[in-house]
Amino acid sequence: MMRTRPLKVALLGCGVVGSEVARIMTTHADDLAARVGAPVELAGVAVRRPDKVREGIDPELITTDATALVKRGDLDIVVEVIGGIEPARTLITTAFEHGASVVSANKALLAQDGAALHAAAEEHGKDLYYEAAVAGAIPLIRPLRESLAGDKVNRVLGIVNGTTNFILDKMDSTGAGYQEALDEATALGYAEADPTADVEGFDAAAKAAILAGIAFHTRVRLDDVHREGMTEVTAADFASAREMGCTIKLLAICERAEDGASVTARVHPAMIPLSHPLASVRGAYNAVFVESDASGQLMFYGPGAGGSPTASAVLGDLVAVGRNRLGGTTGPGESAYAALPVSPMGEVVTRYHISLDVADKPGVLAQVATVFAEHGVSIDTVRQQGKDGEASLVVVTHRASDAALGGTVEALRKLDTVRGVASIMRVEGE
Template sequence: MTEAAKPIRVALLGCGTVGTQIVRLLTEQADDLAARVGAPVELAGIAVRRANKPRPGVPAELLTTDAAGLVTRDDVDVVVEVIGGIEPTRDWLLTALKAGKSVVTANKALLAEHAGDLFAAADATGADLYFEAAVAGAIPLLRPLRESMAGDRITRVMGIVNGTTNFILSAMDETGAGYAEALDEASRLGYAEADPTADVEGYDAASKAAILASIAFHTRVTAGQVHREGITGVTAADVAAARALGRTIKLLAICERVEAGGDRPGEAVAVRVHPAMIPRSHPLAGVNGAFNAVFVEADAAGQLMFYGQGAGGAPTASAVLGDLVAVARNRVVGGRGPRESAYADLPVRPIAQAATRYHISLDVADRAGVLAAVAAVFAQHEVSIAAVRQEGRSSDASLVIVTHSAPDAALRSTVDKIAGLPFVHDVVSVMRVEGEEL
């Protein structure tokens, strides 16, 4: 066997739903993978929490509970991590990279907080760091942003990047169900975790948004810099209101290149995750169930959309295997993958300065002068009204207002002022509106 044909030895950290599928694909496609890489790809060991747990199709002799020991073994070339979490996973991956071992990870939370540390360790030894599976599962997205569009100027990335919340909102839209009922159905079908907090409160999507913004705008963005709102407050009435306007509600991750504003010249980055109404004519409006899709806008390429399975064992394993082939091939031929590109170092603009639009639903007293008084508050805060709908109900009325684009802080101040008016009984809902102007 020649030097180039020496096997590429892989340490796998984690053997749950995704890890099991990785083992299956490595076994079933061994010959094809060897041909694509230029050398056999072999499992050196699999780190798990419980080695005695039955795992059909997984060689028991490869299992170990010593992840730290596995990543430091001399016969390991690549570490594949699908455990998740921050610590001790961060330490294991840093140890591997500092030892010159390439890393493939699906860990969005870790990358959204510590990508800089991981890239620095990779650069110091010339190791590769790949993470396609961290965002949007099987959808080829990060590599096109990192490589295919490296010569373009990306201006906006907007997408549905969490399958659980998209399933819930799709069910609410299709059946008229409330949030709790749709969540129960998602749990029954296995789309929602036993503790769905990371999904429904937007934490998962915020981590993915940070990664997308970092790549798209060549700027380090962490999850803590992403404005985050979940879907727990979305009601059946909100969904019905969106339908009446020819819109639907989606939890969106929105990353934009914007003007810095204030005294600082140049550009900045705005990154936010929140539910929003979008026109049913928008490409993202037809993305239903547990699917993901990301809409990218760039100066030269124009508008692009990436769509597909955003989660699940096999789809995620597909993305991991794609990365594994890339890093293994680099080790065989002596090449290197793309490094971190954070040269732009743009400031991250807070949500208060972001230009957004609101859909506001109010319960008000049904009497003369109410609409004029509400409109006056909008005028005081320099927020323009795009559309108004009022329906009387005996002595009360429902008043729905959709605004034009304005700074989020101005919109929020407007809503707060309106809520204090004596004839406003309740601010029923406030939701951002994205897409084409009404």
């Protein structure tokens, strides 16, 4: 039987995502009530600009005092979609203190202070759910922490930022340069006016920290994630990738070491074979590839951003938390029992594609090969083209540590015959 007293929900933020959450709560009220087991009532909406017209929302619910809203004491669930670190962190902990569970889409805050937020939720016996923090509408957090809880996840490899995937896909499919592709992404609304968080990998790094923490039952903070942006990727890099039967994606990669004693988390552009499922992810879509002992390889794919997709994930959490609330229980909290160390980037082992500008004269290849050998990096293939005293040398290595590759590149730059290192690209997914 349905409980007659409604579950009261406060909404912090009413932008693209928040307004869509409010709209769906209103238009699908009967369905949500049936799924939760009680009516779901929007009890208040905290905003910065109270005079803005918000269609479908009772103006009486609007307030600029978010602190007073979460301190009401009669709220069941607080939905936080304002983003950033503060005041979101204080508002969430205050909500717990005053009896509400929390649904959040705040990847930056969870990547930085997830452990403290989980501790606060546990202290007060409340839920903290955040499916919408990673990959929009794609069910990913709950499968990792619930469906795969009995399995051992070894690797999470994914495209978790739609803006960067759109840009790289456009560069690959049309031959456009980076700036041209970025301009189109901005015009279409895929990129922000300031795209730094996306194109420099900050957004993906926050998501990688969250995914690694859940997958490996280990606390992984944003500072633990190695991050490189994609602004230096060129048309020449794509041409080289095509010659190898690859494309280029900005990847979030979370891995357990082969001996199981540590983990790594990183975000950077990488070449991946066209045969890999992630290579076919086009436009602004996201996809995450999960590898585990028992279930093998799984892929999660779909729209990773936008008002409606993200609101879908928020409302899925709202229903789950509402059911827990009615049942007097809470869902899974933080699982960090493994407490594995996070290894530095230098210990990561992968393949590399290095493009060098060199002098076009005898003996150059031998010098370059000697440097690779001295640093313990084995060469797989070499391709050289020369004209008018200048040449390009493309070297693809076997698997080597990032530290060994770094030492190799540093030594190469000191050779008189090497005019410059044009690009370094990791090769993944093989």
